[in-house]
Amino acid sequence: MDEYSRIIIEEYCMKYPKTKKAALLLxxxxxxxxxxxxxxxxxxxxxxxxxxxxxxxxxQEALEDLYEFMIGY
Numbered sequence: 001m002d003e004y005s006r007i008i009i010e011e012y013c014m015k016y017p018k019t020k021k022a023a024l025l026l027x028x029x030x031x032x033x034x035x036x037x038x039x040x041x042x043x044x045x046x047x048x049x050x051x052x053x054x055x056x057x058x059x060q061e062a063l064e065d066l067y068e069f070m071i072g073y
Contacts, residue, residue: 001068002065004062005065005066006029006032006062006066008058008059009025009026009059009062009063010026012025012059013025013029024043024046024047024050025047025063025066027043028043028066031070032066032069032070039070044067044070044071047063047067047070048067050063051063051064
């Protein structure tokens with residue numbers, strides 16, 4: 001996964017720390033650093049839904065990068 005994508009997602013999480021979206025994204029980004037962690041089907045479904053609803057093009061691209069990285073395992 002591109003480090004730039006992680007930075008964009010982490011910046012979003014710092015800007016909106018009390019949202020469910022930020023909680024999910026932060027958890028998935030942290031999981032992406034650990035090769036042994038495998039996301040649940042529910043987490044991946046939620047991420048897919050976030051991607052389809054995201055209006056910010058940079059964040060959407062970062063989320064797509066995260067999704068592709070996570071399903072690559």
